[in-house]
Amino acid sequence: MNVIGNGTRDGNGTRDRNGPDRLPRPARTARRPGKGTLSERRHRERAPLRIRLRRNWGRRLRRLFYAFLTLLATLCAAAVVAYHLTSIPKPHPKTVTQSTVFLDSDGAYLGRRGPVDRQDIPLSAVPRHVQDAVIAAENRSFRTDSGISPRAIARATLATLTGGDPQGGSTITQQYVKNALLSPERSLSRKAREALIAIKLDRTRTKDEILEGYLDTVYFGRGAAGIQSAARNYFGVDAKNLTVAQGAALASILNIPSYYEKAGSDPKVTAKLENRWEWVLDAMAASGSITVKQRAAARFPAFRFYPPGETEGQRQYLIDVAAKEAADRLGITEDGLASGGYSVTTTFDLALQDSATQLVQKHPGGKGVRVHTAIVGMVPGDGAVRLLYGGSDYARQSFNDAVSGAVEAGTALEAFSEVGHADEPLSKLLKTAAPTPLNLASAYAAVAADGRYATPYTVARITREGRTVYQARTDVRQVLDEKEALMAGVRSGAGPTPVAAGSAEAKGFAVAGAGGGITRRTVWATGYDRRLTLTVALFADRAGSRKGTAVPAQLPNEPSPTDFAQRVAAGTWEAATKGGSKSAAETDAAD
Numbered sequence: 001m002n003v004i005g006n007g008t009r010d011g012n013g014t015r016d017r018n019g020p021d022r023l024p025r026p027a028r029t030a031r032r033p034g035k036g037t038l039s040e041r042r043h044r045e046r047a048p049l050r051i052r053l054r055r056n057w058g059r060r061l062r063r064l065f066y067a068f069l070t071l072l073a074t075l076c077a078a079a080v081v082a083y084h085l086t087s088i089p090k091p092h093p094k095t096v097t098q099s100t101v102f103l104d105s106d107g108a109y110l111g112r113r114g115p116v117d118r119q120d121i122p123l124s125a126v127p128r129h130v131q132d133a134v135i136a137a138e139n140r141s142f143r144t145d146s147g148i149s150p151r152a153i154a155r156a157t158l159a160t161l162t163g164g165d166p167q168g169g170s171t172i173t174q175q176y177v178k179n180a181l182l183s184p185e186r187s188l189s190r191k192a193r194e195a196l197i198a199i200k201l202d203r204t205r206t207k208d209e210i211l212e213g214y215l216d217t218v219y220f221g222r223g224a225a226g227i228q229s230a231a232r233n234y235f236g237v238d239a240k241n242l243t244v245a246q247g248a249a250l251a252s253i254l255n256i257p258s259y260y261e262k263a264g265s266d267p268k269v270t271a272k273l274e275n276r277w278e279w280v281l282d283a284m285a286a287s288g289s290i291t292v293k294q295r296a297a298a299r300f301p302a303f304r305f306y307p308p309g310e311t312e313g314q315r316q317y318l319i320d321v322a323a324k325e326a327a328d329r330l331g332i333t334e335d336g337l338a339s340g341g342y343s344v345t346t347t348f349d350l351a352l353q354d355s356a357t358q359l360v361q362k363h364p365g366g367k368g369v370r371v372h373t374a375i376v377g378m379v380p381g382d383g384a385v386r387l388l389y390g391g392s393d394y395a396r397q398s399f400n401d402a403v404s405g406a407v408e409a410g411t412a413l414e415a416f417s418e419v420g421h422a423d424e425p426l427s428k429l430l431k432t433a434a435p436t437p438l439n440l441a442s443a444y445a446a447v448a449a450d451g452r453y454a455t456p457y458t459v460a461r462i463t464r465e466g467r468t469v470y471q472a473r474t475d476v477r478q479v480l481d482e483k484e485a486l487m488a489g490v491r492s493g494a495g496p497t498p499v500a501a502g503s504a505e506a507k508g509f510a511v512a513g514a515g516g517g518i519t520r521r522t523v524w525a526t527g528y529d530r531r532l533t534l535t536v537a538l539f540a541d542r543a544g545s546r547k548g549t550a551v552p553a554q555l556p557n558e559p560s561p562t563d564f565a566q567r568v569a570a571g572t573w574e575a576a577t578k579g580g581s582k583s584a585a586e587t588d589a590a591d
Helices: 038-045 049-085 128-138 150-162 172-181 188-204 207-217 227-235 244-253 267-287 292-297 310-314 316-330 334-338 350-360 426-430 437-448 482-492 561-577 582-590
Strands: 100-103 109-113 342-346 370-378 385-389 452-454 459-464 467-471 476-478 510-514 522-528 533-543 550-553
Touching (some): 100 316, 109 334, 128 172, 128 207, 128 267, 172 207, 207 227, 227 244, 244 267, 316 334, 316 342, 316 385, 316 459, 316 467, 350 385, 350 561, 370 561, 437 452, 437 482, 437 522, 437 533, 510 561, 522 561, 533 561
Parallel strands (some): 100 342
Antiparallel strands (some): 342 459, 370 385, 370 533, 452 476, 459 467, 510 522, 522 533, 533 550
16 A cells, blocks of 8 residues: 655565655865865876976977977068169269369369269279278278178167267178168168168179279269279379279278268377277288288378368369369260269369469558459460469359450550451450450460461360260461461560570560559550460459449559559569469470
8 A cells, every 4th residue: 555645665675765755965165085076186286387388388389399390480581572673773973973073284173063973984993902991981891791780780789779979880792782772761760771782783893893983973072983083182183093092091980971071170080090090001901901011001091171262262273173174075064064964184284373363472562452353374376275364262253354355456456457367266355455364365375376276175075985075176267377376476575585685684574554643544464475375464453332242443552553464464474484374384395
């Protein structure tokens, strides 16, 4: 029988545990030893951090290594792609622009015209010891490196990232890329491009080609870009004539050109440069670029004074005249000439020019009156102008008194008054009421050359990149017969004297002027022989009523203008004929 109560029994009398009369089982309070919740067990089982790091170090190191390899492979691939996509740019227009330089008849440097003082020359025109000096000073591994310096690049990158001072130490190849091919901005992207171009340049150009480009564009201070302009600015010579000492000095300047450009005029700068010069020479001797004997014989060179004085400005009169003539001969504008990289050899004798300048500057002038002196010296029968003094200072007066000043005819052309017939261009000149000093000299040069008139010229030769593009040809024509030329000479009294011909004491000069006594407005003196015709002219002006204007004035009586003109003529003649003037020597050889 089944009994129904708090529980149920099955047919066997067993109580159903799930029945309604089943009593609840009490909760367990005791835990088995070593047992607990899952989180508690995990907490108890976790090893210390040091041990866990040690256990995972190998796995982490492998992951870092794989990541590094991946990054390195990515960077290498990017570099390869960038290298192939990078092209070597053309040089900036500013870096290929060249100036035109002017030289005297003996090759001495007169000056330049152009926006940049730079002239390209082939590497063959740069002595090997100058090349080696630059390499010793700037990049001693140049001949063997790949065009870049990884250490210098890393140093520059770190400085850029940290905001430090710009870092140098680039190779010569990198400097050439930076100076000539890229913009001057400072950034990591430009530095990276510089390195890529430098590598590509090193692989596609020879070391000599890279060095030539570098030497033609690197800045040396004093406004000079390139080794040729630097040689002329610092030493007054062409690059091909630089000595070992001079070449090492220029190489030393490359370190801080804006500072070292005052070498020779600033004692502190000069002393610092001399120390660096010694360092460069020592490096050259150590590498075998120069011998021990050459190192011992080297002496610190003398520099041209900087900045230039007033005598430099006086030469601009010569350059003005020669530049206009050179542009006409080439059929180009003066601007085209200035930026064309030409070398213009003039007919001027710079030593004679400087001698005349010193003689003229002894004139005291007058109160409120400015005395103008013009001097012209030319070769009779040839037309080459050796001397052309147009003013004391181009900065104060750009007007050239020698080619544009007017000499009141007066008695200046009286020697030609009885000439029966004169051909052009002398006949036209004789009718001029106020000839220029240059025209007056050319007329008397015709008398000295037995009636042959030579057109005056100032440009003897023009070259470009070593190639002659213009060579002067004299334009001579017979304008007087020899008898009339002889008579004109006798009437002038300006020809060679029968005793001690050519000496300053015995030389006869025709001295006259316009106006008489204390009213003289113009004074001139002329003398000649077969070697040289020389004319000195004086006139004066004073400030006009309107600002910036001038009006003619009487020459001051003290010192006597006629005595002064003759003294300048005699002193200049002595410098030309006794002082080794090229005009005299050449003409003697020709005769």
